[in-house]
Amino acid sequence: MPRVYSLAALVAVWAVVAALLQSRLLPGPLTVGTTILADLRSGELPFHMACTLGRVVSSFAIAMLLGSIAGYAMGRSRALDRYADPWLIVLINMPALVTIIFAYIWIGLNETAAILAVAVNKLPNVMVVMREGARALDPELDEMARAFKFTGLSRIRHVVIPQLAPYLSASSRSGLSIVWKIVLVVELIGRPNGVGFVLGSAFSLFDIAQILSYAISFIVLMLVIESLLVQPLERRAIRWRRRPA
Amino acid sequence: MNDAQSAGDAAPLELRIDAKAFLSADGTPVEVVRGFKLRLEAGSFGALIGPSGCGKTTILRIAAGLDPDFRGELHTPGSGRLGIVFQEPRLLPWRTVEQNIRLALPAHAADADLTDLVAILGLGAHLARYPGELSLGLARRTAIARAFAVGPDYLLLDEPFVSLDEAVAARLRDELVALTTRTKVTTLFVTHDLDEAIQLSDRLFFLSDRPTRIIVERSLPPPRGTRSRDVIASLGDEMRGLVAQATASGA
Numbered sequence: 001m002p003r004v005y006s007l008a009a010l011v012a013v014w015a016v017v018a019a020l021l022q023s024r025l026l027p028g029p030l031t032v033g034t035t036i037l038a039d040l041r042s043g044e045l046p047f048h049m050a051c052t053l054g055r056v057v058s059s060f061a062i063a064m065l066l067g068s069i070a071g072y073a074m075g076r077s078r079a080l081d082r083y084a085d086p087w088l089i090v091l092i093n094m095p096a097l098v099t100i101i102f103a104y105i106w107i108g109l110n111e112t113a114a115i116l117a118v119a120v121n122k123l124p125n126v127m128v129v130m131r132e133g134a135r136a137l138d139p140e141l142d143e144m145a146r147a148f149k150f151t152g153l154s155r156i157r158h159v160v161i162p163q164l165a166p167y168l169s170a171s172s173r174s175g176l177s178i179v180w181k182i183v184l185v186v187e188l189i190g191r192p193n194g195v196g197f198v199l200g201s202a203f204s205l206f207d208i209a210q211i212l213s214y215a216i217s218f219i220v221l222m223l224v225i226e227s228l229l230v231q232p233l234e235r236r237a238i239r240w241r242r243r244p245a
Numbered sequence: 246m247n248d249a250q251s252a253g254d255a256a257p258l259e260l261r262i263d264a265k266a267f268l269s270a271d272g273t274p275v276e277v278v279r280g281f282k283l284r285l286e287a288g289s290f291g292a293l294i295g296p297s298g299c300g301k302t303t304i305l306r307i308a309a310g311l312d313p314d315f316r317g318e319l320h321t322p323g324s325g326r327l328g329i330v331f332q333e334p335r336l337l338p339w340r341t342v343e344q345n346i347r348l349a350l351p352a353h354a355a356d357a358d359l360t361d362l363v364a365i366l367g368l369g370a371h372l373a374r375y376p377g378e379l380s381l382g383l384a385r386r387t388a389i390a391r392a393f394a395v396g397p398d399y400l401l402l403d404e405p406f407v408s409l410d411e412a413v414a415a416r417l418r419d420e421l422v423a424l425t426t427r428t429k430v431t432t433l434f435v436t437h438d439l440d441e442a443i444q445l446s447d448r449l450f451f452l453s454d455r456p457t458r459i460i461v462e463r464s465l466p467p468p469r470g471t472r473s474r475d476v477i478a479s480l481g482d483e484m485r486g487l488v489a490q491a492t493a494s495g496a
Contacts, residue, residue, distance in 0.1 A: 140331070140333065140335050141335060141337065143306075143311055143331075143335075144329075144331065144335040146311060147309050147310075147311060147327055147329045148327070148329070148348075148349040148391070148395065149326075149327075149351070150348070150349075151352070154348060158337060158339075158340060158344075158348055159337065162337070162339040162340075240338060240339040240340070240375040240377065241377065
């Protein structure tokens, strides 16, 4: 309940300020609401959101998969870590915009470039978190699994992944929010559709109502994904922990 | 549990460690074991007894095949299938008791019937619980069940009864005797408790300080497991005498 009150208060403050200012530059919640409804009905909003969501999901999946594998390998092998770490530092300090521009120039103004550019931006963060996770793996459980001749697959599934679960969920939570923000930039620069594209054209028209309506719709969508997908998965992963009495 | 397989195999467990050293923090090698030689007949129960820090766990890890970095030779009985109980139970906290036991099983035996084993160890009511909800005694029982469930060719136990209260430890010792008698599995048991070793074993191996080797080796008259307190006490005195003698003559 406190979450609902707090959100309602935010909307109320917005409504009061907008009513006082009476400016075209800050439309009130009602105006934005009707814009959202109109765009929903015309199919524009769902179309662009679907484009953006598709890019978010693909680049997130690529970054998580490759980042987890690479981070795990670096956490397990000191030699590999020593050689790969400078690359990681270069990658992590590369400005997102530079990666995006190079992806578009080298690969072309297409979907592959857009998705790869976002994935490469997120990749080093996943690697850093997963490397920490791999370093924290319990050598005693590892030894137990070796003594009982666990197969490689069941070692990963029953011994390694449960220990990495907190790191996976930390990097996927921060990842999801970073990825969708970068996807908008990628769309703004070089895609003919998606929320970022719409925000770009609304900016050139000073159409604040549309900017707000798309921003709010996308935030709501990400909140829904967070509470319907990420949180239940997390609860499932930690159900073995003893609940506080 | 596959009784026939472990009973039918007559090969002994043989371990020879000519030398085993660790690198200390400043890079100098520290010799932990030297001239260690152990032969344990098939189906018998041997105990390694030695002071804390003498390298018992090192020897056990080598016997388990977990540490190939030593000079010497290891011959495991049968196909070399190992059941091991570590000092800490080493259960997977995110898997239930039953999953913890079954995950250790080889793929072809994944659906093995565990009823008897679980009944002997009194785990029946706890199969669906997670290790975090178990007492240390129950966690140790789960670890023992896991080691027997795989139908091992040989069994290694590293002080599995330390830090349990005496009543629980005594019950667990009886259960261990029952299980090893039944499966006739070749067992090597590490402890620093002489009375415990005498109660459980066919053969005792006394270890020296570092670098560790066997200083006294004695067979005990059967039957094991049922020796009375008086017998254990008098055997204990005898052994202590032998060890003191061997230490004195070695020094």
